[in-house]
Amino acid sequence: MILAMEGPAITVDRDLDPRAEFAAVYEVHYQTVYRAVRGVALDPDLAEDITQDAFLKAYRARGRYRPRGRLEGWLCTIAVREALSRVRWLNVQRRLVELAGRQQRDAPPAVLPDLVEEALAALSPRTRAAVVLHYHHGYRYREIATMLRVPEGTVASRLSDGLRRMRRHLELHGGKLTAGSPSSQGWTRRR
Numbered sequence: 001m002i003l004a005m006e007g008p009a010i011t012v013d014r015d016l017d018p019r020a021e022f023a024a025v026y027e028v029h030y031q032t033v034y035r036a037v038r039g040v041a042l043d044p045d046l047a048e049d050i051t052q053d054a055f056l057k058a059y060r061a062r063g064r065y066r067p068r069g070r071l072e073g074w075l076c077t078i079a080v081r082e083a084l085s086r087v088r089w090l091n092v093q094r095r096l097v098e099l100a101g102r103q104q105r106d107a108p109p110a111v112l113p114d115l116v117e118e119a120l121a122a123l124s125p126r127t128r129a130a131v132v133l134h135y136h137h138g139y140r141y142r143e144i145a146t147m148l149r150v151p152e153g154t155v156a157s158r159l160s161d162g163l164r165r166m167r168r169h170l171e172l173h174g175g176k177l178t179a180g181s182p183s184s185q186g187w188t189r190r191r
Contacts, residue, residue, distance in 0.1 A: 017067075022059050029075050030055070032137070036076045039132030040083040042121055050086050054079035069143075076137070077147040080129050087125040115173050119166035130158040131166070 033054060038047035058065075058078050065074060120128050129148060133139045134155075141159075145152045 119169040127158045127162040131162040
């Protein structure tokens with residue numbers, strides 16, 4: 001991919017240095033990072049807030065960036081970790097509210113994309129992160145293991161468990177996962 005800007009063209013991830021050109025890094029990678037966070041957080045507004053916070057953290061840590069892997073991977077690692085942390089915190093808050101006796105409103109009947117999102121919501125944040133990173137963003141087990149700081153075998157278990165649970169959820173609610181992978185609105189495995 002080439003970023004069109006004033007002056008010479010910049011080949012993404014080869015010539016783009018977050019230490020010197022963070023605004024360009026933000027422009028090029030925002031959507032990818034947002035989609036990774038959206039897959040974990042499931043709420044577009046929350047995902048936007050988390051993505052902004054993740055880019056702020058990346059900006060503050062830009063001096064520590066080492067170009068060993070893909071720049072996008074470094075950014076997604078920061079963002080997914082922030083999303084997992086935020087989702088865990090929100091789950092704690094939600095449980096406290098439920099314990100206080102407050103009820104959430106009933107949701108309207110779900111269609112397939114909503115069912116896939118519900119199936120993702122039924123997963124733990126850690127399992128959801130592995131599923132989203134692998135099937136939606138095309139990261140390999142090794143890359144996900146590095147991002148989440150877990151062994152590759154744990155990534156494989158989380159993916160297997162996550163797909164089994166999603167399949168069960170969708171079958172109970174009238175939808176189906178085909179060929180073992182999420183397949184609704186952009187949920188196709190990319191290599």
